[in-house]
Amino acid sequence: MIIFDDVWFSYNPDQYVLRNLCLQLKPGQIIGLMGENGAGKTTLVKHINGLLKPTQGAVFVDGVDTREISTAQLARQVGFVFQNADHQLFADTLQAEIAFALRNLDFSKAEIEKRVAHYLELFELTRYEDQSPFLLSGGERKRLALASVLCVEPKILILDEPTQAQDALQKQKLLDFMETFRSPDHILILVTHDMEFAIRAVDRLIILSKGQLIADGSPRQILNNPTIFERARLLPPQLTQFAHQLAEHIPQFPTDITTLPEAVDAVNQLFRSRR
16 A cells, blocks of 8 residues: 655745645555646655655555655565656667666576566567667657566556557557556556546546645546546546536536447437437
8 A cells, every 4th residue: 555644745945846645545456647737746656666755744655654765675566667768768778678677676587588578578579679779669668668667566556658659559558458467466556648548547536736636536526527627727538528518408418428338328318318
């Protein structure tokens, strides 16, 4: 479990980026973290792997105060894939990139070779294994950054804007991967502006605005409250906009629609009821 206990954080005196933040993130969940630019999303997740420490309050990962443990120690538990993969990649080849963390954590040579091969194949990068990471496309570099973090098999995985530079097929593969990562022992945190993807991917949405928590609930609960989107300066999914606009004229039309089949079913029921 991850606990934020009245966390405040400031890069500069008297200018807080996080304010009075209280959260519990439990294993078994896929959690979406959303908000406008500058809301504090990335600052929040950097507290989980110890890159940042609270100015006030405390963050606990599996009962351990992150102020009392190093980022290197947290690396076995917390995997972090940065928004910009180029800030994460540095090795001469893809093989070396994935192997780096494993060597640092004293995995055996045989286990390193096994995991490198597995994660290259998993993210469809095997044919580039001897190439420089910086010869890859933006989407491929994203996948390599993910492979280099997942290879140590962390219990907590943070993905910062993972759908950037990914086409529809890769987004679907990312969804499939997220479901395979789901387990009673794992926490997956998705930081994203991609509302359409988040609605499909997560069990729980946390919305920040100006460093404060303004909403925390299921996607269906959040979608049914348009004032949250206004406060967070976010656009709801197109299906949700459609449902709310239709409900203005037909009050019985459901506004918590999250998928196209739900929308089609709701429209069909509406027509049947008017025959």
